[in-house]
Amino acid sequence: MLVPRFQLLLSLTGIGSGLHTSIPGTCKSYPGTPSWPSAATWAALNQTLDGRLLQPPPPGAVCHPGQPTYNASQCANVTEEWKTYDFHAANPISVMWDKFDNFTCLPEQNTTCSPAGYPAYVVNASCAEHVKIGIDFARKYNIRLNVKNTGHDYLGRSNSPGSLSIWTHHLNKITYNEGQFKLQGSGKVISGNSFTVGGGSQMYDIYAAADKHNQTIVGGGAKSVGVGGYITGGGHSILAPRHGLAADNVWEMEIVTPGGDILTVNEDRHPDLFWAMRGGGGSTFGIITSATLKSYPSPKVTGVTIMIITDPKESFVFDLITYIVSQMPSLMKQGFSGYNIITKDMEIPIQEPGIPDRVAGFMGKCILQDVDDPEAVSKAFHPINETIQKRWPNRVQFYTTLEQYDSFLAWFDKNYDTNQAGGSLYLVSRLLDGEVLTGNTEALKNALQVGMSGSSRSMEAFMVGGKGVQEATPRGGSNAVNPAWRTAYVHALNGEPFGPFNKSEEQRAKEILEREFQPLRDLTPRGGAYINEAFPFEKDWQQTFWGSNYAKLLKIKRRVDPTDVFWCSPCVGNERWQVRQDGRLCKI
Ligand SMILES: *[C@@H]1O[C@H](CO)[C@@H](O)[C@H](O)[C@H]1NC(C)=O
Ligand SMILES: *[C@@H]1O[C@H](CO)[C@@H](O)[C@H](O)[C@H]1NC(C)=O
Ligand SMILES: *[C@@H]1O[C@H](CO)[C@@H](O)[C@H](O)[C@H]1NC(C)=O
Ligand SMILES: *[C@@H]1O[C@H](CO)[C@@H](O)[C@H](O)[C@H]1NC(C)=O
Ligand SMILES: *[C@@H]1O[C@H](CO)[C@@H](O)[C@H](O)[C@H]1NC(C)=O
Ligand SMILES: *[C@@H]1O[C@H](CO)[C@@H](O)[C@H](O)[C@H]1NC(C)=O
Ligand SMILES: *[C@@H]1O[C@H](CO)[C@@H](O)[C@H](O)[C@H]1NC(C)=O
Ligand SMILES: *[C@@H]1O[C@H](CO)[C@@H](O)[C@H](O)[C@H]1NC(C)=O
Ligand SMILES: *[C@@H]1O[C@H](CO)[C@@H](O)[C@H](O)[C@H]1NC(C)=O
Secondary structure, eight states, rough: OHHHHHHHHHHHHHHHHHHHHOOOBBOBBBBTSSSSSSSHHHHHHHHHHHOOEEEEOGGHHHHHTTTTOOOOHHHHHHHHHTSSSSHHHHHSSOOOSSSGTTTBBBBTTTTBBGGSSSSSSEEEOSSSSHHHHHHHHHHTBBBBEEEESSSSOOTOTTOOTEEEEEEEETTOOEEEEOEEEEEETOOOEEEEEEEEEEEOOOOHHHHHHHHHTTOOOOOOOSSTTHHHHHHHHEEEEEEOHHHHHHHEEEEEEEEETTTEEEEEESSSSHHHHHHHHHHSSSSSEEEEEEEEEEEEEOOOOHHHEEEEEEEOOOOOOHHHHHHHHHHHHHHHHHHTTEEEEEEEEESSSSOOOOOOSSEEEEEEEEEEESOOTTTTTHHHHHHHHHHHHHSSTOOEEEEEEEEEEHHHHHHHHHOOOOOOOSSSSEEEEEEEEEHHSSSOOOHHHHOOOOOOOSSOOOEEEEEOOOOHHTTOOOOOOOOSSSGGGGGEEEEEEEEEEEEEHHHHHHHHHHHHHHHHHHHHHHOOTTOOOOSSOOOOOOOOOHHHHHHGGGHHHHHHHHHHHHOOOOOOOTOOOEEEEEEOSSOOEEOO
C-alpha cells in the first residue's frame, strides 16, 4: 500500500503528475492479477449501467471446438463475413485487421483461441452518462481504458487487451440543423447548415442522412469509417481540397473527459480542448459523444477515371510517374481531387482490349465538383497528354472515362472503398507539398522509386490536400491538425501485409516500410504524416504527426489527464507507459 499512498501524498501536495507517474514498473490492473476488481464489483458496475456491461466472446470463437460459443454453421458464416468491414464494425470488440487482436482467436480451427487479445469488458454506451460511468470506473480501478467504434483503424488504437472498452457504436443519432446553429454556453450563432451526429456514427449513415436534405459533409472514403476517430485524426476527404479537412468543419462537440466530466466544447467553451480534439488524435483527451459538423450543398460530381499506362519493362517508367505526380498541384488547382495509385508493375484492374495484363504508370479515381464546362476534363489533361506523347511517342496509353452524378452520395455509392478487412498490414505515409512535387525532379523520382520497392510495387497518391486544406478557417482560428497539412497537396501512402504468427515476417514488413519512405521523409524535413493512415513506428512520431502543435497538445493532455486514464500508441503524451511483452501496460 505504500506506493499508492505515496502517490496520493504527492498529488495532494500538488507536486504533480511528473513525479508520481515516474514510479517505474507500476502497471494498469489486468485480468487475473490481485488488483483486478472482483466479480461483485463488475456486477455492481453492470447495475449502474442498467445491464449494459458486456463480456463479449472473441468473435472467432465460433470456429473453435471447446469454446462456449462454438458452432460450425456460424463459423462458416463468420469466416466469410470476417473479410467485410461491416462485420467488425457491428461487433463490440472486433477490429478490422487481425494483428491488432494479436491473432488470439482467428476464425480458423487450426489456430488457438483465447480472449487474451481483446478487452475484458465492454460498456455498450447509448448516452454520455454511460461513457462517463465507464471512464470513472477505469480511473478508479486503474484499468486500461479502450475506445472502440467501428475498429476501422490502421494503427490498431481501438483494441487493447485486458481493458474496459467503451463501445460508442450505438451513439448514432443524426440531426439536421438548418440555417443556423447556436453554440452552447456562448450564445454565438453560426449561420449555415450542419449536422449533429452521435460519436459512434459511421460515414455512410451521415452521408445518407445529409443527402435527404441535398447536403453533404466532409467525410471519408469508406462506409465504415467512424466519425470519432476520423475527426480527432484530422480526417482527409475527397471533398477536403474544396472545403478543408473534416476537423476544420467541426463547430462543437460533446465529450467525456478523462476526469469524467461531460462537457460541451466549442470556440468559446473549453476552447483548448476543442482545439485539441480536432486533430490531436483519438483516445487521448476524451470520448466524443456527439459532434456538430458543418455541411455543404451536395455537389454535382463528374467522376473521372484516368489511366496513364505503359509497359512495366519500359526504361522511362519512373520518369513518366514522376512527371504525372509533378502535375498534381496543377490539377488540384483546376478543381480535381481523388484517390490515385502509381505503380511500377501491377495487374490491370479493368480488362480492356488492347491493354496489356500488367502495366506501369498512373490510375486515378478523381472527381470534379459543380463544373458546367463539359470540356473541363479534356482541357485539364490535354497539355499533360501532349507532353507525354512528345516525350514518349506511342509508348504510353492515356484514357479518361467520365461519369456524371447528381449528388455526392450518388458518386459515393459507386466509388466507396471496397477493400477487404481481415488479414494484417502496416501502412506508411507522408504528406507532400508543392515544393517536393514540383521542385527537384531527380530527387522526387528517386524517392518514388524507393517508395515502391516493397511488395506492392505501387504507392497511393491521394489528392486530398490543396487549397481547401491550406486555406481552411477552423472555428476559433485554428485546430490541432498537423501543420504539415497546411502546405500539402498529396497524401502518399503504402502498405505491407504480413501473415499471422510470423514475427520475422512482421518485422520484415516494418523494415520495408521504414526504409521505403525514408527518401520522402528526407525530402520533407519540416513535413509530416497523416496520423490516421501512418506507420505506427515512426521514429520521430511526435514531430511527424503533430509538428509544432505537439508541445501545446502535451500540455493539455497533462492537464486533463494527469494520471493517464487514456493511453494509446502513437498518441499524444503516451511517453510514460509501454506495453510489455505479456500485453500489460506499465509505467516506464
Ligand atoms: C449485465 O446485466 C445484464 C442484464 O441483467 C446481463 O444480461 C448481462 O449478462 C450482464 N453483463 C455481465 C458482463 O455480466
Ligand atoms: C448454430 O447456429 C445456427 C445459426 O445461428 C443455429 O440455427 C443453430 O441452432 C446453432 N447450433 C447449435 C448447436 O447451437
Ligand atoms: C451470415 O449471417 C448473417 C446473419 O444471419 C446474414 O445476414 C449473412 O448474410 C450471413 N453471411 C453469409 C456470408 O452467409
Ligand atoms: C490454418 O488453415 C488455413 C486454411 O486451411 C490455412 O490457410 C492456414 O495457413 C492455417 N494456419 C496455421 C497457423 O496453420
Ligand atoms: C447495445 O445496446 C443497444 C441499444 O442501445 C442494443 O440495441 C444492442 O442490442 C446492445 N448490444 C449488445 C451486444 O448487447
Ligand atoms: C433536393 O433536390 C431535389 C432535386 O433538385 C429536389 O427535388 C428536392 O426537393 C430537394 N430536397 C430538399 C429537401 O431540398
Ligand atoms: C492522348 O493523346 C493520344 C495521341 O494523340 C490520343 O490517342 C489519346 O486519345 C489522348 N488521350 C486523351 C485522354 O485525350
Ligand atoms: C515467415 O515468413 C517468411 C516470409 O516472410 C517465410 O520465409 C517463413 O517461412 C515464415 N515462417 C514461418 C514459420 O511460417
Ligand atoms: C501476443 O500473443 C502471444 C502469444 O501468441 C503472447 O506471447 C504475447 O504476449 C502477446 N502480446 C501481447 C502484446 O499481448
